[in-house]
Amino acid sequence: MQKPKKVVLAYSGGLDTSIILKWLQTEYGCEVITFTADLGQGEELEPARKKALLMGIKEENIHIVDVREEFVRDFVFPMFRANALYEGLYLLGTSIARPLISQHLVKIAQEHGADAVAHGATGKGNDQVRFELSAAALDPGIRVIAPWRLWDLTSRTKLLEFAEANQIPIAKDKRGEAPFSVDANLLHTSSEGRVLENPADEFPNYVLQRVVPAEEAPDQAEMVEITFERGDAVAINGERMSPATILTKLNEIGGKHGVGVLDLVENRYVGMKSRGVYETPGGTILLEAHRGIEQITLDAGAGHLKDSIMPRYAELIYNGFWFSPEREALQALIDKTQEHVSGTVRVKLYKGSARTVARWSEQSLYSEKHVTFEEDAGAYDQKDAEGFIRLNALRLKLIATRNARVAKKR
Secondary structure, eight states: OOOOSEEEEEOOSSHHHHHHHHHHHHHHOOEEEEEEEEOSOSSOOHHHHHHHHHTTOOGGGEEEEEOHHHHIIIIIHHHHHTTOOBTTTBOOTTGGGHHHHHHHHHHHHHHHTOSEEEOOOOTTSSHHHHHHHHHHHHOTTOEEEOGGGTOSOOSHHHHHHHHHHTTOOOOGGGGSOOSOEEEEOSSOEEEESGGGSOTTSOOOGGGOSSSOOGGGSOSSOEEEEEEEETTEEEEETTEEOOHHHHHHHHHHHHHHTTOOEEEEEEEOTTSOEEEEEEEOHHHHHHHHHHHHHHHHHSOHHHHHHHHHHHHHHHHHHHTTOTTSHHHHHHHHHHHHHTTTOOEEEEEEEETTEEEEEEEEOTTOOOOHHHHOSSOOTTSOOTTHHHHHHHHHHHHHHHHHHHHHHHHHHO
């Protein structure tokens, strides 16, 4: 295959992507453009710029973009309208960031006239699929380079040797055995590998990055009120905030109370099982609150339909199909259900739990006069239930009669 002339690299400034940057330069002799996304990972990103400059990247070819608001507004919030959970548990923190990164990679490639994009995902994981399916959907003519599937740097030792041979700075802690691998953004922190590889071993508390162990959380519960408009959070404790600010604040509150830790063995799209520890404090509170406001504002038929498609929707995101027509079709259905999902939910946080304790809305479907155990002033005629039950029982009676008749003839 012809060597690329200009490549846009998803660049973190870490050891792996720095090695990839140099490998692209030496293997293809191509011009490299770097893209570093500020997804709220909590790291200073200017060192990435300095490192790219040190490795010969032109200033105009270094892109460091704050995408936190875009990430939460256009990716996280639409996903949370669906209450999406992969395999019933995982809040998709890594999965939902990849299409955004891919979108910017492709956009920058088009602006610079680049003929390829590159990523640092390995051939064993899901991210390679997510990056490449997204790129294909956004620009069918773009070439995607995945060095981990091409080079012979197949061990940590070989990577370090390559770095030293090419004067790539190596942090001291990178020379030893890393205890685990971490990926972070504003929605979550994901930890995998090394000390976490044996699912029979409880993970050590030092793995936790943004959530305190539940045992060390405050002994006093805290209440937080979240206000929604059309399915999206717009305020905390009555104060309106931007999407990214809301998630940042919920992360802070939830992390303090030990909320949002998940130890999961999941099924990767590439076929293997993997064990990860996920910390999603703000997302866990947000999911609980969104469920809480839907309880009083969403019709049963619409809500049950929405719940039935959620596993498929979550699987599409996990597997990298954010830009697929089927995900967009499901999103349209989900967004339609959110037209009246507005109101406020009070959530109680205490030692690892986030629990809805109150909810209210001007668009509520809840009618106290219909469900009261006291006098209902004629709101509901209990005699109506007799005919309702009789009609619903008819087919069951016919089946039972048929079965008795067949059994009698045997």
